[in-house]
Amino acid sequence: MSLLKFTLLTLVAYCLSLFFALAQTGPAPEPVSGRVQTADGQPLAYVSVGIPGTPVGTVSNEQGLFTLTLKPGNNPTDSVRFSLLGYHTLSLPLSALRGQRTLVLTEKAEQLAEVRVLATTNKTIGNRRIQTNMKTNLMIEGQPSQNLGSEVGRRFNLPNKTHLITQYRAYILSNFTSVTMRINLYEARTMRPLLTRNVYVTLPAKHNGWVDVDLEPYRIVAKGDVVASVQWVGSEGKGTYLALPILMPAMATHHYRYGSQNRWKTFRGMSTAMTLEFSRINDANTAPESNTVARQ
Missing domain, CATH: 2.60.120 (Jelly Rolls)
Structure with missing residues (x-):
């Protein structure tokens, strides 16, 4: 060839692949919003937030705030992952996230x-x-x-x-x-x-x-x-x-x-x-x- x-x-x-990533049918569920912070309450900027393996995702802003726009087909058992270099990854089911507006990531030691x-x-x-x-x-x-x-x-x-x-x-x-x-x-x-x-x-x-x-x-x-x-x-x-x-x-x-x-x-x-x-x-x-x- x-x-x-x-x-x-x-x-x-x-x-x-771009078309299928954007394609959706039916009404979408309500967006989910929250705040990501450190253990001492400081906001965490630019945390990757999303449902693994899907185009449903976003990033927290400088105040640690995020809004996750869901798609038709998302259900309460879907796992939402929060990740940022230097911190332990956090995963929660969508159902738990709807009732938990503040998420805490803990620091992780790395070897240089x-x-x-x-x-x-x-x-x-x-x-x-x-x-x-x-x-x-x-x-x-x-x-x-x-x-x-x-x-x-x-x-x-x-x-x-x-x-x-x-x-x-x-x-x-x-x-x-x-x-x-x-x-x-x-x-x-x-x-x-x-x-x-x-x-x-x-x-x-x-x-x-x-x-x-x-x-x-x-x-x-x-x-x-x-x-x-x-x-x-x-x-x-x-x-x-x-x-x-x-x-x-x-x-x-x-x-x-x-x-x-x-x-x-x-x-x-x-x-x-x-x-x-x-x-x-x-x-x-x-x-x-x-x-x-x-x-x-």
Whole structure:
């Protein structure tokens, strides 16, 4: 099968998956609202809230407040998951959530890696092309509250050595007053998070350009392929688009998930405008550091 034909089939699958993610019949149940906080009562911002494996999801705001828009077919036994790096995940049935307006997440200790970088030149891989005919949208117009927490990523094929991830870049277009994005990195095979702290960037009004994120302070150690992504967690003002350029056909793999707790969709033959910089590290000198509580 030619790359072009394969890419066209991928595009059809991409569009169909978006359609079925949004499709709904019958009246939707009433939304569920609440507040997420720490054990000492401090609000927790940008907590991913949703029904696992479905597009029903959202993200708490800076005051820890959230509103979960439900769909037809949701029932009281559905589990709602609350997750944030640095905190233990909380899961509750929808029936319990309706009677519990305040949710508490407890902090979790994480191990950071102590690494020694070899004297080698940093390498950058990925796609720098931004002039494309297609865009992939994080925000679905007309349904912003239902799509808050959506995430777009790209798989990066790293050499089979141990590396320190030092920089991430993504080209993002937006016409909001401001947008807050969370940067995520995963081990590609398992989609296990590689970051131990939350990394946020704020886009200014009507942003149209590259976003540069220095990852060296986070000491992200990876061996094998990784997925780097941007996740929409907040915005101000009215907007009609929040997107990244998509290149097709491309010898790369694109990842998307509709909703903060949804399953990942994988689309081969597509590439987002993203790059990743890394340095080789000495495996013999990689060791866990003392426990540190991962905070926002």
